[in-house]
Amino acid sequence: AQKVTQAQTEISVVEKEDVTLDCVYETRDTTYYLFWYKQPPSGELVFLIRRNSFDEQNEISGRYSWNFQKSTSSFNFTITASQVVDSAVYFCALSPRNTGFQKLVFGTGTRLLVSP
Amino acid sequence: EPEVTQTPSHQVTQMGQEVILRCVPISNHLYFYWYRQILGQKVEFLVSFYNNEISEKSEIFDDQFSVERPDGSNFTLKIRSTKLEDSAMYFCASSAGTSAYEQYFGPGTRLTVT
Numbered sequence: 001a002q003k004v005t006q007a008q009t010e011i012s013v014v015e016k017e018d019v020t021l022d023c024v025y026e027t028r029d030t031t032y033y034l035f036w037y038k039q040p041p042s043g044e045l046v047f048l049i050r051r052n053s054f055d056e057q058n059e060i061s062g063r064y065s066w067n068f069q070k071s072t073s074s075f076n077f078t079i080t081a082s083q084v085v086d087s088a089v090y091f092c093a094l095s096p097r098n099t100g101f102q103k104l105v106f107g108t109g110t111r112l113l114v115s116p
Numbered sequence: 117e118p119e120v121t122q123t124p125s126h127q128v129t130q131m132g133q134e135v136i137l138r139c140v141p142i143s144n145h146l147y148f149y150w151y152r153q154i155l156g157q158k159v160e161f162l163v164s165f166y167n168n169e170i171s172e173k174s175e176i177f178d179d180q181f182s183v184e185r186p187d188g189s190n191f192t193l194k195i196r197s198t199k200l201e202d203s204a205m206y207f208c209a210s211s212a213g214t215s216a217y218e219q220y221f222g223p224g225t226r227l228t229v230t
Contacts, residue, residue: 035218045207045221091159101214102147102164102172109158
């Protein structure tokens with residue numbers, strides 16, 4: 001079975017604080033992809049990052065960074081110096097090989113509120 | 117930048133009625149998907165479509181649902197006889213391939229069944 005757990009339902013921070021969103025996944029596949037999507041208040045789903053199961057290098061893109069640790073089945077997302085525009089729901093998702101990578105299994109999302 | 121579009125943005129229908137949700141995927145993409153998100157909950161996979169047939173579907177996608185690519189640009193989701201519990205945001209997505217390709221999502225259609 002495949003499952004994604006985002007234990008943090010909601011996080012509130014003040015602008016300029018750093019914040020880490022946790023994601024833990026379960027799959028029996030050895031080959032899979034992990035994703036983060038952002039859902040701003042307008043409702044659309046915005047792709048942020050894709051990582052395959054063989055690439056454990058951390059990635060940084062501007063204020064965003066991702067930490068993939070296969071040993072703990074985690075793919076955490078950190079926003080450095082948060083801004084009000086970062087306020088959104090963030091979803092972690094898993095795409096396992098046994099579905100031909102055609103299906104995204106989403107977590108329940110973490111709502112991030114950044115106040116000025 | 118190419119994007120996935122969906123119409124209508126909001127559809128209100130009465131229980132038992134048929135609805136068709138429309139999507140125009142990104143033009144050179146080959147894989148098409150429907151997901152739904154019940155208000156405040158997680159996004160759930162419904163179906164994937166490739167080469168004019170369903171390639172994967174979830175247990176949610178029962179006989180009430182069908183998908184079609186009626187021409188070279190549109191991708192539709194039909195719900196034959198809507199139920200109250202079908203009320204949700206429906207997202208269409210497309211990708212150039214699987215594995216190494218991300219799915220790009222449309223803005224969604226909010227379906228309200230009364």
